[in-house]
Amino acid sequence: MLRRSIIGILSAVLFIACGLVCMPSQAFAAQSQTAASTGTQHRQVLSLSEATAVVTDTSGYHLKVTITNTDSQQWQAGRLSLNINSDYTFTSRTDMQEWAQSQNMIPAPNELGSVAVPALAPGQSTTVAINAKADNAALTSIMTWGPKPLLAVYAHDDENVELRSFLTRSSAGLAAAQTPAMQITMVAPLSSSHWQVSNEALTAMVNNPVVSNSGNGQTTADAASSGEYGKNDNAAVTLNSNHTRFDRSLSDVLSRHSALQVIADPTYLNALNMPPKVSALMQPAAFDITAYAADGSTQRYANAGVQNSMWNAKASLTQYRNAIGDNNATIGTVAWQGKGHWTMDALTEARRHGYSAVISTADFEPSASDTVRTGTNVVTTDAGDITVLVEQRELSNLAQGSATSRKARAESSEAGRLARFVAQSAFYQMEQPYTQRNLLVNFGFNADAATLNSFMSAVESSPWLQATDLQTLCAATPLASGDDAQANVPRESDIGKDDAAFIDSAIAALSASRSDIIRFRDNIMKPDTTATHDRDNASTSDDRGTWINRILNAQSTMALRAFTADDSDAALPNAMVSGAQQLSGIVMNSIALTPSEAVTMVSETATMPVTVRNSTPFPAQVTVSSITDSSEIATSRRTTITVPAHAETQTTFRLRAATSGSAIASIALEDRVGVRFGQMQQTSISCILKISDMTGFIIIAAAVVLGLLGLWRQFHRKKDPDE
Known part of the structure; x- marks a missing residue:
């Protein structure tokens, strides 16, 4: 027995040594060369454009790589080769991550193929493809299912540039024991960022009275409060006209992949002409409950216009029923995480407002070194128990467009991230093949139809995965509950500055x-x-x-x-x-002063007309105030007027001048408690009199007296004898 063990060990060592010696030179990319070439590069030379996500016994392997000359010199014609190690099995997450980051030296002796690359001018790119048929020697040499190291090497001008990724082989056609599939729940939020505010609609809303909709007795204000604000012409916030029809490509994806769990913003569904079928509802407008709880002041949000009744689970269901036109429709509600963590306060608020489950980022997940498990926690709050559905960190990051590391260069493209996603999920299943788990993958708000289709197709093609729905995930045995779950709850919201x-x-x-x-x-x-009919208005x-x-x-x-x-x-x-x-x-500004013309005074007193306009459909009662910047010319100070609906009212201010000169009258509107509002008007006042009225009379009287005195003197003076 000992002799056979020694012989086996020696055989294994000899096999590895032969592999290292006999392996083609392009199967290794010297790390020193790669570092030297990438140190001066501002862009990535190799980028994975397409790759077969799951390899079976009949699929073959297809790969496209985009090659970019990032140098200032022209590159001569080169060659791209593609190799794998068909016998290698990754033993840990660290092992996989180091391969992706080019930090370990795993040989790749099995060539899938190679292709010539034309000469490239500086900044020029080209895309080349390698297609390995199902009977390719490298593919047929794979005896075990799971992820395998994949190495692409671009050789040009005596330099090698490598790109490391993964090829994942399914168990189809292999003589391998079948293990239970690992459950996975793929979740995508459905919302829209194409909301707009129309100045014309806001102006019409202020200037026009409320009318009933289509003779059914419901007013537009009623519609707004009940969720119809996205569908009528008087809406404050509407979808861009190009987005009121649900995106056809996204609709096709939802129809093609029924396992995709869509959690929708009900206000978005309500604004669509024909809303799609969804799995559950989030809070209206995806309201950020985590930030609300972190603020800790219900009154502050109420003062801002946000009432709790606008975003609770009942409001979400009401919006959904309006959207589909069924007042008896029922559907589950799940609160979506905002900018902060699900702290105990945030979970309590969510539960208090009707949500029995929440979607969480990896706040609750154990450290990355632990074996992955079902990401659910049942947390007891003051408002009752709530289920926290925690996304799996690595898989969700990949689905959301983030690489596992900046050094994992193949994951800079979606094809590379998809290859890593499939490989990582296969490794998780192989890690504990007989442990029942259900992993949550969250696509996030930014995933487009192409991304959803690619990842869902890969999941459905992976026999080691079983896609489930939200109900199954919520019913799964939780990772933690009671005190253990409370210990996982983040203590701080950690909202960014x-x-x-x-x-x-x-x-x-x-x-x-x-x-x-x-x-x-x-x-x-x-x-x-009074509540009676107002004939005047x-x-x-x-x-x-x-x-x-x-x-x-x-x-x-x-x-x-x-x-x-x-x-x-x-x-x-x-x-x-x-x-x-x-x-x-x-x-x-609907109650405003109309521009006034300059006033010219030709006497000690005068009047200044002021006109107030009302653009609203109801009368207003305001105070008009006036003051000048001169002590010689003054106006009366205030007058209260009523301005009818859609009309103008004119009032007058008395002017009095003590002497000639000019002044500026500042006219403003005040509400009934004396606080100014609206735009102030300024009116120029000029007084062109040389003297005032009373002074004129005195001068005239003095002139008459002096004239009479002169005449009397003329007739009564004694003549000089010499005259």
Whole structure:
């Protein structure tokens, strides 16, 4: 027995030595050469464009590589060769990662093929393909399923450039024992960043009264509060007209891959002409619950226009029912993670507002060195138990377009990340083939239809994986519960400084905009003390309340979307804040002063007309104030007027001048509590009198007296004898 063991060891050593000696030179890429060549490169020379994700006994292997001359000199014609090690089996995650990062020396003696590469000018790129048929010697020499080292070497001008990736062989056609497939749940959020705010729609909303929709008695304000704001012409926030139809390529992907679990923003579904079928709902507008909980002030968000009833699970279901036109429809709700971690406060808020499960990033996952397990935690909060569905870190990062490491250069392209995804998932199954697990893979908000299709096709082609749904994942035996789960909960939200600063500034700006609208309602609109029909204004107090509520709902709609967890468009939250400020500006400027002409005084007193315009469909009651910058020319200070709906009202100010000169009158509008609003007007006043009225009379009287005295003296003076 000992003799046979020694012989076996010697045979293995001899086999490895022969492999090292006999291996073609291009199968090795000297690390010193690679470092020297890449040290001066600003772009990657080799990039994986296409690759067969799962290799079977009949598939063969297809690969496309894009080669770019990153040098300042022309490269002569070269050759790209592709090799694998058909006998090698990765033994650890570290082993795989070091191969991907070119940090270990695994031989690759089995050649799949090679192809000539033309000469390349500086900056020029070319794409070459290698196609190995199913009967290729390197492929048929693979005896075990799983990931194998794949090495592409580009030889040119006495230099070799390598690219390391993985070829994953399935068990099809191999004499290998079949093991249970590992469960995997592929989740993609469905939302949109193509929301827009129309200045014309906001202006029309302020200038026009509320009308019923299609004779059904429902007003547009009612529609806004019930979720219809995405579908009517008076909507504050609408989808871009090019995106109201669900993307056809994405629709095809969802139809083709029924195992893909789509968690949708119900406000997006409600704005589509024909919403797709989805697996579950997230919170409306993907509202960031983690940031809300980290702020810790419900009142601050309420002041900004975000009420809890706008983003809870009930609101999500209501929006969904409106979207599909079925008031009895039911569907699960899952809260999506925002910019912060799911702290205990955040989980409590989610559970309190009706969500029994949340999607989490890898906050709850054990360290990367542990064996992967089902990523679910059942956490007990003050509001009840909540299930935290934790994404698997490496697989989710790859699906979201991130390489496992900056040094893993093959993963800079989607084809390279897909190859690593398939290889990594196969390794996870091989790691513990008989342990039941269900891994969550999160595509994130930025995945497009092509990415979803590629990864889902790879999962469905991998016999070691079994795609499941959210219900199966939620029902799986959790990784932790009770005290163990609470120990996994992050203590801090860890929201970035920039995100925290934006949230604070957004709350301040939105609170100011909402405060202006409420101020307009309470202190500028004419008080309506009755609920009866107003003949003068052809309206009722109910109409008045519905109109202002529509404006407040519009502000709330923009405020809710300003705090979205959807990070696919960083400019969207700012656009929503700007839209809310724009709306409040339109409201406050709907009562405005019309430009006044200059006033010229030809006497000690005069009047100055001032006209106030009302663009809204309801009367306003305001105070007009006036003051001059001169002590010689003064105006009366204030007058209160009522301006009818869609009309103008003129009032006058008394002017008095003590002497000739000029002045500027500053005219402003004030609400009923004396706070100014709107744009101030300035009117020039000129006084051209040399003297005042009373002085003139005195001078005239003195002239008459002097004239009479002169005449009397003329007739009564004694003549000189010499005359």
